[in-house]
Every structure is written in C-alpha cells, then in structure tokens.
Amino acid sequence: MKRSLRNRQERGAALIIGLILITVASLLAITSMRGSRMQEMMTSNQNNKLISQMAAEAGASELFEWASSLTATQWMSWRNGDLLWDTNRIPTEDGGSPFIGNFGFFWIDPSELTWVVSPNAQVTAQVNGAARRDDVPESLAITRISVVLEAPSAVANAGVSPFEDGVVGCSGINMTGSGQIDSFDSNLGGYDEWYTDISAGEARRNSLRTNVTVRTTQADATGSLSGNAPIYGDLVFTGSNLSLSGGTPVYGNVSAEGNVSANGNIQGTLTAGGNVTFGTASTQGGHVMAGGDAVVQATANPPPSIDAAGKSQWPDWWKWDPKLQALSEKYRSDVDLTIPSLINSGESCDQLELRDPKTDTPGKMFADVWNNPNTLQASEWLKSNCGTKCIDDKAKKLTLTGTGSSTSTIGVSGQQLMLRVDKELTTSGNLAGIRIEGDVTLVVDGNFDLGNNTQLQIAKDASLTLLVTGKTTLSGGSNLLGESPSFVRGDGDSKKAAVQLFSSYKDANNNQPGVFVGGANNSHVAVYAPHTAVRVVGSGEIFGSLRGRYVDIRGSGDVHFDEALDAVTYGTSGGGGQANPAAFRSMVEILP
Template sequence: MKQQQGAALVIVMALLAGALMLGMSGMQSALIDERLAGNYRASMQARMNAEIAAAEAVDENSLAFFNSTHSLSDLLELSWDELNEQFSANQSALNFSCERDGQFECIYIPLTLDDGSYVIAKGIVGSTQRGRAESKAILLRYVADAEMQQPFGSAITSCQDITLRGSARIVGGVIAGNNLIIDGNPPPPDSASVGGNIVYPDWWGNQHQQRVENYQSGDDGYRFSESCDSLGILDDDENDRSYFERVASALNVVGAGQWLQEQGLKHYYQENNNTFNFTGGSGSQDASTSYLGVTGRETSLNIDKDLKTSGRLQRLVVDGTVNLFVDGDFDLGGNTSLEISEGAILNLYVSGKVTLSAGSELALNSESFMRQDSAGISRPAVSIYSTYQQIDSRSGITIGGSNDTYAAIYAPGSNVDIGGSGALYGGLRAQKVVMSGAGALEYVADLADYEVSGGGTGGGPPSFSKWTEEL
C-alpha cells in the first residue's frame, strides 16, 4: 500500500476523458449528418412540390395567363416571398396546389411576357418560423394546342385559278377554288377538282378525253370547301402578334448579321438600310460557298430587310435546322444554288415577295425529301411560308431559271408564277397559280401526311415545349 502512488486513477480518468471526447465528437458529427440529411430531404421535398405544381399546370385544361413586365431571368431568381409579393393582386391566378398544416407549399403562375407565355412553378417546405427550404423555379414554355392541318394534300392547291400554258407539266393532282385554264399543250394533271370550270381547247380535250372525264368541276357538283389559309398565317392573334412572331417566340432568334459575326463570317455579307446581301466574299476573303447553320443544331436567324444573293456567291449551304425570318423580299438569284446538306432543314418565313431564279439542290439519292428536325418532327427539307398579300400584278412567288427547286411552298395570300425550264419538287398552296414554258411541278407524295399546327390557337389542353430550371 505504501508503494501505491494513484497512477491507476489517473490512467482511468484519462481514458474516461478520452472516451468522453470521442463520444461528444461522434455525437456532434451525428447531429451534423442528421441536419444535412434533414436539409437534403427538405430541399428534395421542395423540388417535388415544385414538380407537383408544374405537373398540375400541364394537366390543366384552361390556364388564366396574366401579363408581366419581368424578364425570364428575373422571374427565375424571385424567392417564394417575392413571388407572393409581386403577384399578390392575382391570388386567383396563383393556383396554390399543395398544403401542409395550413401552409401552401407549391405554386404555379401563368404569365404572358414579350416573347411568349410561360408557367413559373416553385415549391417550399416549412415556414419562416421553423426554417424553410425553397426549390429553384421551374420554367415551362406554353404552346397552345391547335388543330393540325395538312396544307399540301395535292401538288397544287389554289384558292382561285390555275393556268397551264405552253408545255408546263404537273405530276400529281390539282385543286382550284375557281377555274382550271389550259392554254397551250400541257400534259393533263393526274387529277383535278375545281370549284369553277375546266377551260381548254376542244382539240386538247379530245386528245386527253379519258383523263378529262375523270376531272371534277362545279358543273359536276364539286364545291371548294377548304380554307385558303388553313394555317392562319395571315391573321394576328388576340395579342396582335403575327404568325411569324408567334413562331419566333418559341425560338432563340438572333440577327443574321450578329450570328455571322460571332462565327467569324463577317465577309459573307454586306448590308445597308434596305438590303442584306450575301455577296460570296469581300476583297481577298472568298465566300463563294457560304454556310448557314451548324450540323446537329437548330439556328434561328432574323433579317429585318430584303435578302438578296449576288456577287461571287455560288453556293449557299444549309447545315442543321435553320429557321430564317425575312421581314422583306427574298431574292435567290445571281446563279446561286441553295443547297441543303444531308440531314439539314430550312424553314423560310418571308413577309415580302419571293424570287427563286436559281434552284435548290438536295442529296435525294441518299435521303428523302421529308426529314427529322432537331425536335424529332418530320418536315420537308425546305419549307417556304409567305405572308405577302397580292396588291399588284407581279406575283408574290416567282420561280424561274432552269434549276430544280425542292420545297413545300405555302403562300395563301400570293399569286405564284412558275416559268422557265426547271422543276419544282414538293407541293404548293397559293391564291392563284400560273405555270408556263417547259417547267414542271412534281408532287412529293409524302407531303400528303405532313401535318402543321394551324394558327396557334384551338381547343384542347396546352402543351409545353420546355421544362427546365435554367434559361
């Protein structure tokens, strides 16, 4: 006993102190992990609440949109409290749809902005008193469901007359709201349904008697019952937006000049107050072959003046999916060929007159006229939509030269003049059509099943083209 100095007590106390420190450290780590897990659970629940609200918006048959002056970036940055404060006067439009212990925890807000209609959805968990987790805002672009139309059900659909002169040839059927006039010795169309009369020389009728007997006219009881502008592209919507503006609102459209400069292609073009001109290069910089678009991507460009081709330009090549809006005339001339690369698509929207004195070329040996765009939708390789409305004797669409042109042309307010010795492969819808010379129009049968959304309005539930937390 005299030799004992209390070392065992010291060692035991040290071990107890160490064990206590390890236990407290483990407890602190467990508390932190519990809080992290709780925060993660709350953030995921807030995200799920936002998705519940977004899903309810998608399922809603009728949404009450109201106007907002906010930008999309500002809206996505608003907190839950800021959303309530900003839109407190529109409580009926907020559409709260989740509730927990008397607390609303998800919301969707339908808004009409300058560039279209959107739904902003957001979710929370908890309250300011007991802590809160907020989701990021979910953005959905609203696209009104509209009745689908088949605007190219025949080689030519003309709301008024179709006139065939010289040896002009049509492979496919024609539909006319008024008369089919034969002037010359053209081969007969495969079929004809006209609301007026079929006018032709007796000798021509005798020569093609069997084919003509199968034609339908007003005398046979045929009535032209189609809407000339079945897509409604000549009409503004309730917000005074044109059809092209409605189409552009769903796209990321930039100025063609800006896009070319960003690609380092300033030498492709020249422009003044009235004209944007693809010139084929300037000085020592050659652009005789110029490119629009990027393979595998969608590019949407705007030109707010006349578009022309001239100078050294020989080939204008389209890659990827290109949406080109021309607020003026479109003149493809100067011996320029418009070439659509394999897998590429050109959607051309023109408010003025269209002149195609040169042609387009497609690699039809390896790929069909109908192609899949960047959204997986089957479209013609070239679609031309014209909102020009006839105000003088010059046709709104003029196709000449000796080259082949592949396009589906929709011009319900324009007269179309096809001359020269080239051919149009595709389909055509217009006010009045005149074909002369030795030209041809050969119908692409796949266009019969091609459907386009009409007018951007109509009954049925909405659809959404974007679901994302990012712009």
C-alpha cells in the same frame, strides 16, 4: 243411188272441216305454247334483272357499311392501296360471299375505284351485280351502279396538311406552254430513279406517278389550261367555267363544279355540275356525268358513256355510222343525278393563318419565331461564324456574298438555328453557294431574292424553313437542292419538308406574283403562299408542291409533287372532338 252419193259427199266435207279445225286448233296451241315460252323467257329475264339489281344494291350497302366504319387515317390507307375492302374478291363457284343465295352475286374491281382527293375526299365505286341461270351458267344478267362516298372527317385539331394535294391555286389555275405536272415519292428515292414495287414484283421508275391533284378551292375560281401541259393526276375545279384547250391531256379524273369545255385527252372520268362540251377532246374509257347538258362535237374519240341531267347531244351524221349510232345509245338524257359539290365552305386558302384574320398582319407562325428569345439576328450570327466577307450589311438590304466560287454555311449539323432579318435579303454574284446544316429557320421581314446562279444546298438530314413577309424570287440559275433523296425530315408530329417556304405576302393582282420561280431553276421546295400569286416560268423544275392564292405555270417548267409531303402536318394532333363517319352521296345505274 243419189242418196248414197250425197252421204259420201257429206262425209267428205265433214272430214275436210274436221281437218281444218284440227289444224287451226294445232296452230292455236303452238302459238299459245310459243307465247307461253316467250312470257316465260321475259319473266325469267325480268327476274334475272331484278336479282342483279338487288345484288348490286346489296353490294353498295355492304360497301357503305364497311366504309362508314373507317377512320380518316384508314380511309387514307384505302386510298393509297394499303387497305382493301374485305369483299373485293372474284366470285367463287362454291356460292360463297359475295354471292346472294345461289342466284346472284356482286363484286367491285379495285382498279375501278375513282378518287377525288380534295376538297371533300370522295371515292366513286362501280358496284357490279349479276344473276345466274342454273341451266345456262355462262348466261348472266348484270347491273352496274355508280356509288359516290365521302370520306370521314378527321378529328378536330388533328392538324393540317398544307402540301398534301400537290398544286393548289385557291382562286385560279393557269397553265400554258408544255410543262408537265406529275408525282414521285422521295421515300422511294429521287425523281426518275428506279425502285422495286414489291406488290407488283417489278422495277419501276419513280416518276410520272399520278398521285397529284391540281385544284382550286373558291366558288369564283378561274381555270384555263392551254398549250400542251399534261397533268398526270386529277383535276378538281370549283369555279363556274373550266376551259381545257390546246390539247392539254389529263391522265386522271376531272371534277368540276360548273361547266367544262374540253379539248384534249381525259384518261379518267369526267364529272361536272354544269354543262359539258367535247370539242376536239378525246377520252380513254372514262364515264361522263353532267349536271346539265352534254354535247359531243367533232371529237374523233368520243366518251364511251354519258349520263346527263339535261340533254345528251351528238352529231346528226352519227346515224349513218353503225358504231357511232350504237355508241350514242349509251348517252342518256334526263337522268336523275346528284352531283356532289366540290366547294367546302369551311376551307380557307390560308389553313395555317399565316396572316392574322383580325389584324391582317403576319400571324402566329411568324411571331413565334420573330419573338423567340433563341432567335438571333442573322447579320450578327453570320459575322461571328463566317466573317465580314460573307455578308454586305446595308440599311435596307442584307446581302449574302463571297469571293469567287466560295460557299457559305448556315447552321450547325444536328442543331436548331433560328435567324431573323428585318430588311431585304438577297445574294450577290460573288457567292457560288449556300450550304444548310442542321435545322435552320429563317424569318425575313422584307423581300427575299435568291438569284445570280447561287446554289442553295441542303445537307443530308438538314432542313430550311423560310418565313417571308415580302416577295420571294428564285431567279434564273439558282437552285435549292437536297443531298438526300428523302424530302421529309423528322418523325411524328415534327415532320417537315427539307425546304419549305411560307409567304405571308398579300397582293390581289395575279400579274404581281409574290412568289416567282424563273429561268432554269431546279428546286426542291414546298411553297405555301395563300395570299398571293405563285408563278413558275422558264424551263426549271419544282420538286415538292405549290399552294398559292393563284397559281400560274408557264413555259416548259415541270412540277413534280412529292407524295411524301402527305405526312407533313401543322397543328395539334390529339383530342378535340369526334370524327364524322363516311357519307353516302349518290347512286346511279350505269348502262352496260
């Protein structure tokens, strides 16, 4: 009886132990299955990540191969939107290009291309690579990389475009007040006129376009943008410290060789070779790349992402705000970055050599007109064509004058006229206006002062080229206006601005401008003064471009860059060497 009870007890214990072992084995099996599933998912995710990286790198390689086949002219067409990369397509479900096999694909959104027009003509492209799981088609692993390419160089002797950027202060830019800088295209009509954008299928205003670059060229350049002077375009700064203060908004990209202190709105990307400090600045979705540290302070609208070769820093109190804390996770430090230099050591501020580099005197452009046998003495021509009442010829000054509201005409329609003045040239209060007919070139060996409310009218298809060795003053109330909206005259290599001012005046003092535009002066003029400061004050407007050793824009005056000036070149246009292809500058992965 006792043995039977003991046997039953032993069998019961064995059953319990067996059940426990089965349970433990089941748990181990389930854990192992879960671990295997987790490992499988991790392996799959890693595989998808690798596929997306390979797809992005394949896209970058194909983009570079395509870009390196472009000529300098084709690169310009790409920049202007007239030429599209042939793989700028939305991926298709049939697995066609730009898919990589059946698993990965890449694409580039043309709207994400960021252009730095000068000095090295670079483009930053965001290349997207993605991997797709066949069982879950909507699940994607995406890698985004930023690729910087440099334009192919133009063929040697292909000519110089002295007005192409818009506003160039080689040694420095100073902007105060509330004047704005933007662009328009006189080929489409006058500033702020309506035109039809065929590609968009809609009517638009020919104003506030963003195809202007405000830039410096020298390594020791100074830059201060204060007040509330908006720039509807890009800003390229080659000095060591750029200050954006007073809420100055830039509706484009900012590229700097050195440090940037930003207070104001930056719509596009910000790339700096040094440190970046955001005080009260705000951004509108632009990525930040800093070759040094990136410090975000009290801004209410911080940048969406930062890559810094140094440290990325932000306020400590962000940790209490879930949104800001999540944003800070996109601020990367110690990133291996290559920030391309903005300084082109081969670029001279005086691209056209208005001053002879050997003698430091007015150069070939002046001599060719002054010594041309067809060039006439201005005083003699004026006496012969409008009588003695239209001029006052003194020993040191030639004054264009008149009676009451009279207007003097210089030039003959359809003909070329070259005049020279070996003294100061000015206008008097009795002269209401000067009308330019034909193609007039006027070289003044002295100061030129267009003032006293004198109106200078450029007839349709006429042009005026001013070559001045002294100071140039366009004072209050004087205007240089064209009767035709188009600002460019001629065809092919003979294209020129309707009014173009070349000043060989030299002065290193920024407070003694060699070109002065003041008062309520509205002028269509392309200014090239590489050896002196150019100052624009008051409430007038400049329609054209400015290039000076130093550019100082004050008050509420606006500068409207005419994009048509890109077509104006000086120098020979054929032969002279081979162009260098586009160059690959850098590539860095961007956090999602």
